[in-house]
Amino acid sequence: MTGLAPLDVVTVGETMAALRATGPVRLGAPMQLSVAGAEANVAIGLARLGHRAGWVGRVGDDEFGALVLRTLRAEQVDVGHARLDADGRPTGLLAREDRIADLVSVSYYRAGSAGSALRAADVLPALGHGVRILHLTGITPALSAGAAEAVHAAAARAGELGITVCLDVNYRARLWSPAEARTVLLPLARTADVLVASADELHLVAEDPDLPEPDAVAALIAQGRSEVVITRGGEGASATTAHGTVSTLARKVPVIDVVGAGDAFVAGYLSGLLDGLDVAGRLHRAVTTGAFAVTTRGDWEGLPTRRDLALLDQPAGTTLR
Numbered sequence: 001m002t003g004l005a006p007l008d009v010v011t012v013g014e015t016m017a018a019l020r021a022t023g024p025v026r027l028g029a030p031m032q033l034s035v036a037g038a039e040a041n042v043a044i045g046l047a048r049l050g051h052r053a054g055w056v057g058r059v060g061d062d063e064f065g066a067l068v069l070r071t072l073r074a075e076q077v078d079v080g081h082a083r084l085d086a087d088g089r090p091t092g093l094l095a096r097e098d099r100i101a102d103l104v105s106v107s108y109y110r111a112g113s114a115g116s117a118l119r120a121a122d123v124l125p126a127l128g129h130g131v132r133i134l135h136l137t138g139i140t141p142a143l144s145a146g147a148a149e150a151v152h153a154a155a156a157r158a159g160e161l162g163i164t165v166c167l168d169v170n171y172r173a174r175l176w177s178p179a180e181a182r183t184v185l186l187p188l189a190r191t192a193d194v195l196v197a198s199a200d201e202l203h204l205v206a207e208d209p210d211l212p213e214p215d216a217v218a219a220l221i222a223q224g225r226s227e228v229v230i231t232r233g234g235e236g237a238s239a240t241t242a243h244g245t246v247s248t249l250a251r252k253v254p255v256i257d258v259v260g261a262g263d264a265f266v267a268g269y270l271s272g273l274l275d276g277l278d279v280a281g282r283l284h285r286a287v288t289t290g291a292f293a294v295t296t297r298g299d300w301e302g303l304p305t306r307r308d309l310a311l312l313d314q315p316a317g318t319t320l321r
Contacts (some may be wrong), residue, residue, distance in 0.1 A: 006130020007054040007078055008274055009046055012123050012154055013039030013140045014057055014115025014147075015072070016092035016108075017064035018299065025097050035071045036094060036299040037115075038137045038170055038263050045267025045289060045303045047076040051274055054078035056126045058114040064091035065114065075300075081126040085114035092116070096259070104259055108174060116143040120153035127157050133270055134158040136192075137168045138204075141184050142175035148184055155191040164273075167192035168266050169201040178204060194273070195220060196229045196266055217245075227279075229286075231265060233258075237287060239269075239279050248283040251291035251312055257298065264293035264303055288312055 015037035023029030039055060046053040055077050059065030061084045068091060072079050092110035099105050110116060118140065127134065134154060141148035158165050167189055171181055182204045189195055189205035203209035206216040207223065217228045217240045229239045234255075238247040268289030272282030288309055296302025304311075 005052060006128065007126075008051045008131070009043070009053045009133040009135055009270060010056060010081075010126050010131050011039035011043045011053065011135045012056045012118075012126075012151065013037055013137055014092055014110065014113065014118070014143060015040040015055065015059065015068045016094050016110060016113075016115070017067060019093065019095045020298075021095065021097045023098075025095065029097075031095075033067070034298060034301070035068045036260075038139055038168070039135065040068075040072060040077070041260050041263035041300045041303075042135055042168075042267045042270070043072070043077045044075045044300045045264055046271055046274075048303050048305050049267065049271045049289075049309075050306050051271060052078070054081065054126060056081045056123050058083045058085050058089075058118055058122060060085050060089055060091035060114040062091055064093065081122070083122050085117060087117070089114040089117055104257075106174075106259075110143065113143075116147055118143070118147040118150045120150045123150050123154045124157055127154065127161060127163060131158075131161075131163050132274060133164045133166055135166045135168070135266070135270065136188070137170040138181060138185050138188075139170050139172055139175065141188065142172060142181065152188060152191075155188060159191055164193045165191055166194040166196065166266070166270060167205075168262070169195075169197040169204055170262065171201050171204060182209070189220075189225075190223070192225060194227045194229065194270075195225050196231065196269070198231045198233070198262070202230065229269060229283075231262060233261075237265065237283055239283055241279060246279045246283060248280070248287055251287050253291045253295050253312070255294045256296060258294050260299035261290045261293045263299070265290040267303065285309065 018036035019031040021029045043053040092113035236249040268286035272285040292304040
């Protein structure tokens with residue numbers, strides 16, 4: 001492994017340049033440039049909480065790619081196994097536009113991107129001694145057949161090495177249809193130890209998509225998943241293990257931007273898992289990191305440090321001096 005110590009968590013996926021419009025794009029609104037990608041968001045969240053996290057993926061040999069790598073390095077995310085695409089493929093791009101009320105529209109420009117050319121040979125070397133968790137999402141296998149093969153190969157290798165596999169379904173309707181997603185994600189979900197899905201994504205990874213949620217979750221546990229975590233946005237979340245189900249409410253905070261909240265939740269949950277917290281403790285940390293995400297703009301910029309975690313437990317109106 002790169003760095004001074006083995007990585008706690010390896011994340012795999014595409015990180016893109018992100019253009020965030022401050023008004024309607026068609027009217028030429030100014031845009032702010034950053035980076036975004038679900039797996040990178042989780043890695044940043046874990047790094048801010050003091051864990052050793054690494055991101056594996058491909059970026060173009062271009063200025064956007066340099067921005068991605070520079071940003072991740074600045075956030076203390078290991079990019080020793082990231083690759084510059086040698087065949088001229090560009091770094092992917094997304095454009096985000098705030099529409100009416102809290103509705104957000106995101107357009108992707110990632111067809112033929114460097115990230116979509118991810119291969120197993122890019123990922124497998126990162127899964128070495130000491131890695132405790134491999135974090136995957138359902139986004140990466142939607143990018144290309146090769147990327148799907150890379151994700152499946154990584155999950156298989158992690159299983160051989162005793163590395164915990166976390167899969168966040170993270171369905172993206174603009175990348176594939178539910179039927180296409182289910183075909184790929186169902187076998188991938190069978191390799192996961194920790195499975196994360198929103199309530200409306202569960203059917204994509206349930207063996208019987210027509211089962212009601214409690215029965216579908218129970219079946220996943222019976223089939224070998226150690227934890228099934230169901231997120232419900234502002235209503236909170238639940239986590240089921242062989243010992244039962246624990247639920248928690250979301251933290252009540254002013255909501256400014258919900259993009260990235262799910263990734264923040266996963267970072268908090270995995271942080272709690274790494275720290276040996278019980279299920280209730282993991283969920284509490286997860287909804288806390290999610291709350292920080294929704295109170296600030298940006299996919300990852302508002303993610304908390306470990307010291308920040310206690311801030312939401314302060315009485316309203318508190319001034320820290």
